[in-house]
Amino acid sequence: MRIVRKEDLAADLLVIGGGTAGPMAALKAKMKNPALDVLLVDKATVRRGGSICRGMDAFNNVTVPGVATVQQYIDSIDLMSDGIADPNISKVVAEKSFAILRELEEWGVATFPRDADGNYMVQKFHPKGAFLAEMRGDIKPAMAKLLAERGVRVLNRTMATRLFAAGGRVAGAALFNIRSGVFQLCRAKAVILCTGGQGRFGLPDSGYLFGTFDCPFNAGEGYAMVYHAGGELANMEYNDVSPMLKDYEGPGHSTFIRHGGYLVNSLGERFMAKYSPEFLERAPSGIRERAMRTELREGRGPIYYDLRHLSPETVELIKEGIFAAERPTEKDFFALKGIDIGKDLIELTLSGPNMCGGHGPTGALVGVNAETRVENLYAAGDVASTGWGFVGAAWVFGTVAAEDAAGRMPALAFAAPDNREVAQELARLRAxxxxxxxxxxxxxxxxxxxxxxxxxxxxxxxxxxxxxxxxxxxxxxxxxxxxxxxxxxxxxxxxxxxxxxxxxxxxxxxxxxxxxxxxxxxxxxxxxxxxAAWAKKYAVVAKDMATGGMVTYAKPVPEYRG
Amino acid sequence: MGIKVDKEKCVGCGRCADECPGDVIRMDRRRKLPYNKYKNDCWYCGVCEQECPTGAAKMEFPCLIV
Known part of the structure; x- marks a missing residue:
């Protein structure tokens, strides 16, 4: 068994990762300019790859006009990030997310249930404002179909292992087919990186390596690729820790909480009242983590979700969202453990730590067009630092990256990768x-x-x-x-x-x-x-390209430009 | 631990192996049946069940979870 290098590939635009942000980026690039040659690769498949492989029960975060305002969203993310998230990025997410909701609806990719008055069902999960719209539909295959109709080239089971840059410009990527063992250099004028975050990080309490809260197939390769190509990464010190169903990797938290569920300790106390009387279960995640760990350390564990006070209709809506739209195997899990979520307490543990641009602030440092420090290299989704943006930021930043890249494409040319670096990467994989x-x-x-x-x-x-x-x-x-x-x-x-x-x-x-x-x-x-010296400052991690060593430094968070 | 297959119902189409996001499932070409090649890489997402056209595939939880 030997890895064979085959002929080089080329594309105007290479999109790496076919999960949430990637398919949106590839589609939007083609919509902006159908003549562009767009190649989308995923180490799984575009039909079922990524964190939302089975679906997603809510469009989070979306700013629905009349329900919440752009300013509320900016304020909420500012509160959650304690000032360490770019407010200009939050503004882009808030301003562009609703148009994407309407497009997904129009394309038949997702449906958004409405209440008796015909309004979208939007729930509150953030400290301020309601930004989670109930969502249904088998999103991934529907997106894959649209990509095929629009002429996006797709390579499945194809993992990007390194990005190549020349003179500070992205030149392409090393692609490795995990089934055939074929290695190819793909040259590209622009690259949009959408590889997800670091889901396979802290060992889960179950001891099972793949029993993780975030998708374990996202093992931080995107962060590593940005780093080695010369990009900057922010907030890598932030521990993304979520409450996690004991033994099952979720989903649960945002669904239970946005529908009014409680976090309780073994004494039945709604303990968040002690730690965040203002926001309770909707407190920023690090505050919630400290509360949970304190309760456990002081002997008031286990801790649970308590949904017993919710109406039967709400419990049915939760079940429909999780069991039908997002993760049917969770229904099997509760059946296996004999848990009826409307009647029994649901024991939980803590995930991770993980790293994620969706559940937290971690990732490649990008500007308002998703651009990284490496010219013509963009990042979107959980791999990018777009401040607790969830799928909303993934779709919005997939869109802005694609529109920027497609708009600039006539002026872009191929950069030449260093052949020695390509040979080194092939040797690394073969070893x-x-x-x-x-x-x-x-x-x-x-x-x-x-x-x-x-x-x-x-x-x-x-x-x-x-x-x-x-x-x-x-x-x-x-x-x-x-x-x-x-x-x-x-x-x-x-x-x-x-x-x-x-x-x-x-x-x-x-x-x-x-x-x-x-x-x-x-x-x-x-x-x-x-x-105060660290207020409004990122701790940045980057590669010293001269020595190859890792460096860290403080960098100001951009001021709000309004 | 991956997929459990009802051999009576399975038509050997290979969609579970084609779509498994973790590359857990492969096809036994001789027997025309899917099997768990990398059972410890399963996220129990249930894509195998979802993609199966005949209801032959059942996702099985790993030992540490049950």
Whole structure:
């Protein structure tokens, strides 16, 4: 078994990742300019790849005129991010999301249930304003069909493993087919990266490597690709931790809470009243995490969702949303455990930590057109730092990236990738297949992920972070001992390398931000208070292209331009 | 742990293997039946069940979850 390099590919626009943002980007590029040659790749399939592979029960976040305002959305994200999210980005999400809702409806991709008065059913999940519209439909196959009709080229089971840049401009990507083992260089005038966040990070309480809250097929390869290409990443120190159904990776939280569910401890107390009397269950996630961990540490666990006070109609709506629209296997799970969600308490644990631009602020630093620091390289969806934007920001930023790239395309030319870098990437992929013996990728993954929760969960200490940094060095050396038996395991080697890269980013950013912010989102024992010097500043992680080492620095969050 | 297949109902179309987002499922070409090649990579998303045209595929939870 050997990886064979085949002929180079070329496209005007290469979109990497066929989950939520990617298909929207590819479609919008074709709508703007049908003559463009658009190639969309996914390591799974465009029909079923990504975090919403089975569906999604709400369009979050959408600003429906008459229900909420653009300003409310900007204020809500500002509150959740404690000032560390670009308000100009929030404005774009708020202004453009409703038009996308209408398009999805018009195209027949999704439906949006309405109440008796004919209004969209929009619920409140954020501290301020209501931004979650009930959504139904088998979105992914419907989008895949539209892409085929519009002439977008699609390569399934094709993983991008590295981006290539030349002189600060993106030049293309290394593509690896996980089933055939074919390696190809794809040159492109512009690239939109939509690979998702880091779902395969902290080891879940169940001990099952793939039992994660966020999609485990998103293993941070996008963050690693942006980093190695010379882009900047923000908020890597932010721990994205969500309440998670015990033993089942969700969904639940946003659905239960937006319909009025409670978080309760083992004494039946609605404990969020102690930690966030104003926002209760809708408190920013780091505040909620600190509350849950405190309740558990002080012996008032387990903690639960309590939906018993909700009307039978509301419970039915929740069941319909989760069981029919988003994740039918959750129905099987509750049946297996003998839980009736309207009548029984639902035990939960805490996820992650993970990294995600949808559930948190983490990701490639982008401007209002989704542009990164690398010229002609865009990022959208969970891989981009678009501030708690969920699918709304993924669709909006997929759109703005595509429209910007398509608009600029006549003036763009191919950059020439460095042949040595392409050869190095091919050698990196071939190496684990060439080893006669060694660790399994799964063993290596466990070894790396088992240290994440103890070293990165708040409160974080300097000593633990430094120890994690030493462990990272060891992990990199150990990767030379990992053997792949087939192409699927080569994919896993690339993923484990990305997990190690993102772990280093999280640790270095955590060391850099010498203050505490976002509750347990980033709480440093040695620096337990907020520091005014870090107000409105990102901790940025980037690669020093001269030395190849990882650097961190503070960078101002852009001022609101109105 | 991936997919469980009702051999009576399965028509061997391979859609479960084509669409499994985790690349867990592959087809046994000789027997024309899907099998779990990488069972520990399953997110129990249920795409296999969803894509099966004959109702032969049933998603099975991994050992650590049940």
């Amino acid at each position: 684990p297949l060439g080893r006669e013996d060694g660790f399994d990728p799964e063993e290596m993954e466990y070894k790396v992920r088992r240290i994440i929760k103890p070293h990165l969960t708040s409160p974080k200490s300097e000593a633990r972070l430094q120890a994690a940094l030493r462990a990272v060095e060891g992990f990199r050396a150990d990767m030379d001992k990992v053997r792949a038996r087939d192409y699927h395991e080569v994919m896993k080697c690339v993923e484990v390398a990305a997990i190690i890269d993102t772990l280093e980013m999280a640790v270095r950013a955590s060391l850099a931000r010498k203050e505490s912010r976002w509750g347990y989102g980033h709480y440093r024992i040695e620096h337990p208070e907020k520091d």
